Amino acid sequence: MNTEQSSIWHERAKQVIIGGVNSPSRSFKAVGGESPITISKAQGAYLYDVDGNRYIDYLAAYGPIIAGHAHPHIVEQVNLAMSEGSLYGTPTPYETLFAERLQAVIPELERIRFVNSGTEAMMSVIRVARAYTGRSKILKFAGCYHGHADLVLVAAGSGPSSLGVPDSAGVPASVAEEVVTIPYNDVSALEAVFAARENEFSCILIEPVVGNFGIVTPDDGFLEAVRLVATQYGALLIYDEVITAFRFRFGAVQYNAVEPDLMALGKIIGGGLPIGAYGGKQAIMEQVSPLGPAYQAGTLAGNPLSMRAGMACLDVLMQPGTYEALAKKADILTKEIHAAANTYGIPHTINRYGGAFTLFFGERPVRTYQDAVHTDGKQFASFFHAMLRRNVCLAPSKYEAWFLTIAHSDDDIAHTVTAVQESMRELQSLQ
Numbered sequence: 001m002n003t004e005q006s007s008i009w010h011e012r013a014k015q016v017i018i019g020g021v022n023s024p025s026r027s028f029k030a031v032g033g034e035s036p037i038t039i040s041k042a043q044g045a046y047l048y049d050v051d052g053n054r055y056i057d058y059l060a061a062y063g064p065i066i067a068g069h070a071h072p073h074i075v076e077q078v079n080l081a082m083s084e085g086s087l088y089g090t091p092t093p094y095e096t097l098f099a100e101r102l103q104a105v106i107p108e109l110e111r112i113r114f115v116n117s118g119t120e121a122m123m124s125v126i127r128v129a130r131a132y133t134g135r136s137k138i139l140k141f142a143g144c145y146h147g148h149a150d151l152v153l154v155a156a157g158s159g160p161s162s163l164g165v166p167d168s169a170g171v172p173a174s175v176a177e178e179v180v181t182i183p184y185n186d187v188s189a190l191e192a193v194f195a196a197r198e199n200e201f202s203c204i205l206i207e208p209v210v211g212n213f214g215i216v217t218p219d220d221g222f223l224e225a226v227r228l229v230a231t232q233y234g235a236l237l238i239y240d241e242v243i244t245a246f247r248f249r250f251g252a253v254q255y256n257a258v259e260p261d262l263m264a265l266g267k268i269i270g271g272g273l274p275i276g277a278y279g280g281k282q283a284i285m286e287q288v289s290p291l292g293p294a295y296q297a298g299t300l301a302g303n304p305l306s307m308r309a310g311m312a313c314l315d316v317l318m319q320p321g322t323y324e325a326l327a328k329k330a331d332i333l334t335k336e337i338h339a340a341a342n343t344y345g346i347p348h349t350i351n352r353y354g355g356a357f358t359l360f361f362g363e364r365p366v367r368t369y370q371d372a373v374h375t376d377g378k379q380f381a382s383f384f385h386a387m388l389r390r391n392v393c394l395a396p397s398k399y400e401a402w403f404l405t406i407a408h409s410d411d412d413i414a415h416t417v418t419a420v421q422e423s424m425r426e427l428q429s430l431q
């Protein structure tokens with residue numbers, strides 16, 4: 001496969017854009033190789049690079065593209081919105097219509113505020129929790145990603161109840177000291193933290209199903225324990241559903257029917273346009289200005305383009321059978337991957353939930369971030385490149401997921417299975 005033009009574009013990009021990418025996860029730093037593929041067009045389940053190669057896409061732009069690329073209904077609605085002006089700086093019916101639709105399927109969203117990214121939604125919702133509780137500390141779980149605001153770029157300290165340390169240069173130690181990070185699925189660490197720091201926490205942040213150290217579902221009773229502890233100590237429970245909402249079912253994740261106090265959304269609800277949203281209990285959301293003292297604003301927030309793209313995406317997803325079909329495709333694919341890996345003696349673990357899954361190279365189950373860290377990154381990198389050479393595009397990191405979309409056809413799945421079989425054989429020959 002010729003990817004010469006991709007390399008040329010990447011070299012050119014590096015002269016003007018820092019690192020040649022506008023988000024570090026797009027670089028191939030984690031998997032090696034000279035340059036990422038440069039994509040200039042996408043349609044349905046396919047990405048087309050600048051050399052004219054076509055790839056079956058399981059990256060789905062890290063989640064949002066669940067309807068496939070350039071879905072005709074979304075394109076039509078966005079074109080219409082554009083022709084009527086993309087930004088007014090005033091209220092518009094579209095934001096209210098969209099909020100009503102979200103609330104109808106996610107009743108926990110008694111009041112909503114739209115923003116422009118998942119990062120912004122998380123940053124804002126934490127502020128609201130702090131304003132409401134009058135407390136400053138936050139508790140989060142290792143490996144869960146909540147965007148790139150200072151407060152959530154904090155790594156675990158030395159013990160379960162110890163304060164965090166900056167996970168990025170430029171994050172002040174004073175900010176990191178506001179955060180405690182403990183392992184996912186670890187009820188005893190959770191209880192130990194609250195026993196040690198009783199009433200210090202404003203909130204607990206959690207991905208109710210994890211999408212950011214691979215797909216990981218909570219153990220039985222884990223979310224219940226988190227809810228119980230939050231209620232007991234007066235901390236708010238915040239679900240970060242930026243990646244999960246509308247991914248596994250039409251609405252929020254609703255795993256074990258545990259109810260959060262506040263929630264952040266993003267990705268899929270924008271139909272491929274920039275978006276974030278947060279909301280929850282009315283009494284808590286009344287902290288937000290102009291009603292309350294917690295300030296949060298945005299020039300582009302609730303813009304009619306994102307609102308109408310989001311509604312169009314929901315129109316597509318609400319068709320009967322959507323989620324059953326996504327889950328079925330993922331089920332077929334994971335069974336075939338499992339069989340191929342076994343045929344060629346490649347140790348692996350597959351975590352699947354609905355239409356998304358992660359293939360880990362390693363035999364042990366993955367329930368925590370540390371489990372994911374210990375899987376084989378070198379083997380993943382070889383597999384990633386072997387698949388890319390066979391025109392299948394995966395996320396370039398062992399911590400990401402494969403996302404099925406409405407656009408993936410039986411033929412696409414069959415081609416992918418063949419590519420997996422050949423790639424696994426290649427891995428065996430490397431051993």
Ligand SMILES: *Cc1c(COP(=O)(O)O)cnc(C)c1O
Binds near residue numbers: 120146
């Ligand atoms: C992607 C993601 C974010 C950040 O959203 P952006 O739109 O990239 O800022 C936050 N939380 C979770 C769970 C995510 O998957």
